[in-house]
Amino acid sequence: MTTVEDRPLPAPEAELEYAAALERDAVQLRRIVDLLQRVDVDDPLLLDVAEELDALSEHLENPVETVTETIRNPGWRHDPVSGVENAIAPPIILESQPDGSVTAGVEFGLPYQGPNSFVHGGISAMVMDHVLSAATTPKDGPIFTAQLTVRYHRPLPLFVPLTVVARLKEREGRKIWATGEIVVDGKIAVSAEGLFIQPRPKAAR
Numbered sequence: 098m099t100t101v102e103d104r105p106l107p108a109p110e111a112e113l114e115y116a117a118a119l120e121r122d123a124v125q126l127r128r129i130v131d132l133l134q135r136v137d138v139d140d141p142l143l144l145d146v147a148e149e150l151d152a153l154s155e156h157l158e159n160p161v162e163t164v165t166e167t168i169r170n171p172g173w174r175h176d177p178v179s180g181v182e183n184a185i186a187p188p189i190i191l192e193s194q195p196d197g198s199v200t201a202g203v204e205f206g207l208p209y210q211g212p213n214s215f216v217h218g219g220i221s222a223m224v225m226d227h228v229l230s231a232a233t234t235p236k237d238g239p240i241f242t243a244q245l246t247v248r249y250h251r252p253l254p255l256f257v258p259l260t261v262v263a264r265l266k267e268r269e270g271r272k273i274w275a276t277g278e279i280v281v282d283g284k285i286a287v288s289a290e291g292l293f294i295q296p297r298p299k300a301a302r
C-alpha cells in the first residue's frame with residue numbers, strides 16, 4: 098500500500114494552494130459542527146444532512162488513501178488546538194511576546210459547552226496544556242507534558258473573548274516548568290502549572 102509519504106510531493110505553489118484549501122475546509126467543517134448544535138430539531142432538511150455529508154466523505158475517501166499510522170502533516174497547522182487545518186481545533190492562534198510569554202485570544206461556542214453556557218473543563222485543560230507547552234518548547238526537539246495541574250477559579254463563559262497567557266517559570270536540565278492563565282473580563286478564570294520534559298535521546302533510553 099502506498100502511504101502518503103511515498104507519494105511525490107506537490108510543487109510548492111500547489112502545496113500552498115492545498116494548505117489554503119484545507120484551512121477553508123476546516124472552517125466550513127467547524128461551522129457545520131456548530132450549526133448541528135443549534136439546528137431546529139423539526140427542520141426537515143436535517144434528515145438529508147447525514148446523506149449529504151456521507152456523499153462528501155465518500156468522495157474524500159476515494160481514491161485518497163486513509164492515513165492510519167502516519168502523521169500527514171505534523172506541526173502547528175494540524176494539531177488539535179491551534180491547527181488551522183484541523184476542524185476539531187478551535188483553533189487558538191498563538192503569539193510569541195517579546196518577554197518570552199505566549200498569548201492567545203479565543204472565544205468558544207456551543208460545541209465546547211460543559212455546564213450550561215460555560216466551557217467544558219476538559220477543554221480549558223487542553224488549552225492550558227497546549228499554551229504552556231508552547232511557552233516551554235525548546236527549539237532543539239520535542240517536549241512532553243509530565244504533569245499538569247489545573248485550577249478552576251470561576252466558570253468560563255461561552256461566546257465571550259478570552260485571553261490565554263503562559264510563561265516559562267523554571268528550567269532544570271530536561272525539566273521545564275510553566276504557568277499560565279485563562280482570563281475573562283480581566284479576572285483569572287483558570288490557572289495552571291505544568292512540568293514539561295524533553296525526553297532522553299533514544300540512544301540513552
Ligand SMILES: CCCCC/C=C\C/C=C\C/C=C\C/C=C\CCCC(=O)SCCNC(=O)CCNC(=O)[C@H](O)C(C)(C)COP(=O)(O)OP(=O)(O)OC[C@H]1O[C@@H](n2cnc3c(N)ncnc32)[C@H](O)[C@@H]1OP(=O)(O)O
Binds near residue numbers: 192227241
Ligand atoms: C507562536 C508561538 C509558538 C511558540 C512555540 C514554537 C514552536 C514549537 C514547535 C513545536 C511544538 C510541538 C508540539 C507542542 C504541541 C503540543 C504539546 C502537547 C503536549 C502533549 O500532549 S505531550 C503528550 C502527553 N504526555 C506524554 O505522553 C508523556 C508520557 N511520558 C513520557 O514520555 C516520559 O515519561 C517523559 C518524556 C515525560 C519522561 O521520560 P524520561 O525517560 O525522559 O524521564 P526520566 O526517567 O529520564 O526522568 C527525567 C526527570 O524527570 C522526572 N520525571 C519524569 N517523568 C515525570 C513525571 N511524569 N512527573 C514528574 N517528574 C517526572 C524524573 O523523576 C527525573 O527527574 P530527576 O532528573 O530530578 O531525577
